[in-house]
Amino acid sequence: MDTRGHTRNRSGVRPTRPRSSTKGPLDADEGPLSSPLSPQAARFIASQQASPRTSASLTRSPAQSPAPSAPSVSSRDFSHLLRPEIFHQLTPISLPAPFRNPSKQPSPDTPIPELLAQGQFRAAAIASVQALTSSPVAATTAAAHPPVDPHDHARIFSLLYTRLSCLCLIDAVPLAAQEAKALQDLNQGFYLDPIDGSHLMPWELRVLAIRLQTLGFGDPRRAVMSYYDLAREARFEIGKAGKVHDNSAKELWKHRLAELGVKVAGALVEMEDLAGAANHLASLKDQSGDGRLAMSRALLWLHLGDVDAARWSVREGKADQTGERVVSALADMADGSYESALEKWTAMKDEMDENAADDEMVGVNLAVCLLYLGRMEEGRAILESLVNSGLASHTLLFNLSTMYELCTDRSKQLKLSLAERIADREASSHGWEKTNADFKL
Amino acid sequence: MxxxxxxxxxxxxxxxxxxxxxxxxxRPSLVTQHPLTNPLSTAAGARAQTVAASLAYQSRNTTSNPDPFLLTPILNLPxxxxxxxxxxxxxxxxxxxxxxxxxxxxxxxxxxxxxxxxxxxxxxxxxxxxxxxxxxxxxxxxxxxxxxxxxxxxxxxxxxxxxxxxxxxxxxxxxxxxxxxxxxxxxxxxxxxxxxxxxxxxxxxxxxxxxxxxxxxxGSLIVRTKVGVLPAAAAEASGDEDKENRGDASEAGAKAKPSETTKPRPAWILEAQLENCSEDAMQLDRVGLDLEPGLRYRDANWMVSGSAKPVLHPGEVEQVCFVVELEDDDGQGGAAAVEESEDGRVIFGVLGIAWRTEMGNRGFLSTGKLGARITR
Missing domain, CATH: 2.60.40.10 (Immunoglobulins)
Structure with a gap:
């Protein structure tokens, strides 16, 4: 994001910050009917403006009883989402050699759910496109990934979600952002059920597509606005479920609404409006009660540099005990008190080892802290032991590779042998493939 | 480098x-994550599971990850x-x-x-x-x-x-x-x-x-300062007000003396504009004056109003303001003498600005000596 263009005065208008209001659609407690427009009606109007082509079939209000002449959703043709030119070829150029070894690749007739369970996200992304574009390379793969029917919207959207999420998981977010553009306006009438006005896409796809389209179209504000659109819908659904006493649906939508609130904060952080994100997080209510929101606030304050506010965010049981201790150690590091942070990380690691808990973060942060104290060799040993115990997050590999760079002129060999060690592992749902960037290669 | x-x-x-x-x-930085729902669990109505591979790190039996939030507590080396x-x-x-x-x-x-x-x-x-x-x-x-x-x-x-x-x-x-x-x-x-x-x-x-x-x-911060004379009446009023405030806190004997109200002490307004000319957001931490003997100041900024510390995004400006006045001289009851330079200027002292950036990284600047021409 180019921030240099924003030469803004404090008193001036901030173009990238969405207008705040005292009554936001993210406030679940508000009556769902206080909004003059139902989400369906709002979407309906939007669809009329956005795509006159499809609006002709939707001139009926969804609130009215379905007329027999209403076109069935099964007659709708989604073949424009299946065009092969939408999807990119995945090249293995960003992979270290050990991950390109053909013997390590899953067989092409492995079904997609199995690929996902094994963490073979690249293969799953390729397989879903073969099904979407009806371009299997062999008869066996055709059997495993049968071509999709252009009228079967449920399977199309499920495959699209698999494709886009797997691209994200293999660090190909820019490609996913380009491919998500093909969905165009997510609120257009074409994606709505003509009878009850509900959205045909699964919720997950809509949420993911918002982030990807934001990146694809290069408009950071888009994410915030679109999450608010979804939040309006979630509030409507909460009210609807409440009226018919459907408690599980109500809880589901409340959970989605709370998640959207946190996602808005993340979107604000990504557009570097940190003060706005802090204000927004402060306005959210912790409904889950597990202290995650307090933890989120503390991390944002740390990111912003306000260490006292971070400590304050998790005090007095606002976060659980783990959260409070983690924030306290991070705050010490932010203050430059690495000795005191080291004590805290060490104590947490020792306790975890006793209680059969595992937290990769504590080990990694302990090692980072040691480096800042001039004790890199101890830190490196801790990271090596984490790798040996089967962990392999991007951060763990990146930090270990950084230490390799510091401790020898021949770090490339160490990095390659690390890549080999990781590639030799059995694939698991945590993912198998790693990129050159993970090893700083 | x-x-x-x-x-x-x-x-x-x-x-x-x-x-x-x-x-x-x-400073090490907090790693970001974009938690994703598992494609296998997208059955309608079910509360979806997060794919472990989309989280920044793995954990078992602990609750440190604030999923679905973007920032996580795991640290990356620079x-x-x-x-x-x-x-x-x-x-x-x-x-x-x-x-x-x-x-x-x-x-x-x-x-x-x-x-x-x-x-x-x-x-x-x-x-x-x-x-x-x-x-x-x-x-x-x-x-x-x-x-x-x-x-x-x-x-x-x-x-x-x-x-x-x-x-x-x-x-x-x-x-x-x-x-x-x-x-x-x-x-x-x-x-x-x-x-x-x-x-x-x-x-x-x-x-x-x-x-x-x-x-x-x-350079990270551009500081522009301006000094103005506080009109005498305003100085008197604010001086009295200030005295009342302090009277509550300290001894009761510091009541306003008649001689002071007839002879207003000089006071100045020091304004400063702080512009963030770096490429990162910064939060102002402490902004204050380090004054020469015989002078005191009152802060008129976020501390007084109880507001949050200002965050300056790149290119943004924060305006701060201080009232500088002569200190009471306990012995004679009048205003303390303040040192005057040869060309009739009074030197206040320096303005110090402390800020913090990502992960608490600290910065501190102080200006050169600030002052004003004395008016009689």
């Missing part, structure tokens, strides 16, 4: 047995040099490593002694100097960590004392950290000299090399 190897002062053409590696130690700004402390780690030739096994006891003479690296020393744009000489830098903090195990017989070198086993590292307060804009050069004694079974020699690392330090 660009670096170059200094033309060798070493007559030996053989490659060095010790390498030097550096990393700027800006990925690059970044930008260096005036007012910040530059920290850098220097690592001298005993390089083992690629064809020799790492463990010396397994080495075929007949094939390659065993080398011992003794007495490794690191020295660092900084050349700043304003001075023609270099500044010698102190190397951390303190001897007490360095464990003996980290580098063999570790004596972190600057006067004594460290012996390095094969593939072992001597790590040091330097800190330097950046006060000037422009080109800085960090010069690092490594010396060591290279011994074989039969002979030995002292070898030295030097590496230069150049970086540019940029």
């Amino acid at each position: 660009s670096h170059q190897r200094y033309p060798s002062m070493d007559p030996v053409k053989e490659p060095h047995s010790v390498s030097l590696k550096v990393l700027r130690l800006s 990925p690059s040099f970044g930008s260096a700004y005036v007012g910040e402390t530059f920290s850098c780690t220097l690592c001298a490593n005993h390089e083992v030739p690629p064809d020799a096994p790492a463990a010396p006891e397994q080495a075929d002694a007949a094939r390659r003479p065993k080398k011992y690296i003794r007495d490794v020393r690191i020295e660092a100097e900084m050349k700043t744009p304003g001075s023609s000489t270099v500044q010698k830098l102190a190397l951390g960590p303190e001897p007490a903090a360095a464990p003996a195990a980290s580098a063999g017989d570790a004596e972190a004392d600057g006067s004594k070198g460290t012996d390095l086993e094969p593939a072992a590292t001597l790590q040091r950290i330097v800190n330097f307060d950046l006060k000037e804009e422009g080109n800085h050069v960090l010069a690092v000299t490594v010396s060591y004694y290279e011994a074989t079974e039969t002979s030995g020699r002292t070898r030295t090399f030097r590496k230069l690392y150049q970086f540019i330090c940029k």
Whole structure:
């Protein structure tokens, strides 16, 4: 994001910050009917403006009883989402050699759910496109990934979600952002059920597509606005479920609404409006009660540099005990008190080892802290032991590779042998493939 | 940070047995994540599971990950040099490593002694100097960590004392950290000299090399100040008000004396605009005056109004304001005398601005002496 263009005065208008209001659609407690427009009606109007082509079939209000002449959703043709030119070829150029070894690749007739369970996200992304574009390379793969029917919207959207999420998981977010553009306006009438006005896409796809389209179209504000659109819908659904006493649906939508609130904060952080994100997080209510929101606030304050506010965010049981201790150690590091942070990380690691808990973060942060104290060799040993115990997050590999760079002129060999060690592992749902960037290669 | 190897002062053409590696130690950063719902669990109505692979790190039986939030508590080492700004402390780690030739096994006891003479690296020393744009000489830098903090195990017989070198086993590292307060804009050069004694079974020699690392330090904050005279009536009113406030807190004997109300004491308004000219957001931490004797000031900013500390995004400006006045002189009841310069100016003192950036990184600047022409 180019921030240099924003030469803004404090008193001036901030173009990238969405207008705040005292009554936001993210406030679940508000009556769902206080909004003059139902989400369906709002979407309906939007669809009329956005795509006159499809609006002709939707001139009926969804609130009215379905007329027999209403076109069935099964007659709708989604073949424009299946065009092969939408999807990119995945090249293995960003992979270290050990991950390109053909013997390590899953067989092409492995079904997609199995690929996902094994963490073979690249293969799953390729397989879903073969099904979407009806371009299997062999008869066996055709059997495993049968071509999709252009009228079967449920399977199309499920495959699209698999494709886009797997691209994200293999660090190909820019490609996913380009491919998500093909969905165009997510609120257009074409994606709505003509009878009850509900959205045909699964919720997950809509949420993911918002982030990807934001990146694809290069408009950071888009994410915030679109999450608010979804939040309006979630509030409507909460009210609807409440009226018919459907408690599980109500809880589901409340959970989605709370998640959207946190996602808005993340979107604000990504557009570097940190003060706005802090204000927004402060306005959210912790409904889950597990202290995650307090933890989120503390991390944002740390990111912003306000260490006292971070400590304050998790005090007095606002976060659980783990959260409070983690924030306290991070705050010490932010203050430059690495000795005191080291004590805290060490104590947490020792306790975890006793209680059969595992937290990769504590080990990694302990090692980072040691480096800042001039004790890199101890830190490196801790990271090596984490790798040996089967962990392999991007951060763990990146930090270990950084230490390799510091401790020898021949770090490339160490990095390659690390890549080999990781590639030799059995694939698991945590993912198998790693990129050159993970090893700083 | 660009670096170059200094033309060798070493007559030996053989490659060095010790390498030097550096990393700027800006604060570590919080890693971001984009939690994704598992494609397998997208059945309608069910509360979806997060794919473990989309989280920043793995954990079992703990609750540290704030999923679905973007920021996570796991820390990344600095990925690059970044930008260096005036007012910040530059920290850098220097690592001298005993390089083992690629064809020799790492463990010396397994080495075929007949094939390659065993080398011992003794007495490794690191020295660092900084050349700043304003001075023609270099500044010698102190190397951390303190001897007490360095464990003996980290580098063999570790004596972190600057006067004594460290012996390095094969593939072992001597790590040091330097800190330097950046006060000037422009080109800085960090010069690092490594010396060591290279011994074989039969002979030995002292070898030295030097590496230069150049970086540019940029301005982070532009400060513009303006001083105005507070109108006499306003000064009187505010002075009284202030006295009342203080009267509550301190002794009751400090009641307003009649002589003071008839003779208003001079007061000035000091305004300052602080503009963030860096590329990162900063949060102002403390902004205050360090005044000459005989003067006091009242803050008229966020502390007084109880507002949050201002966050300045790149290019943004925050305006601050202080009321500067003469201090009470307890002995005579009148206003204290304040030193006046020859051209009739009164010198207030300096404005100090402390801020913090990502992960609590600190910055501090103070202005030159500020003052105003005295009005009679």
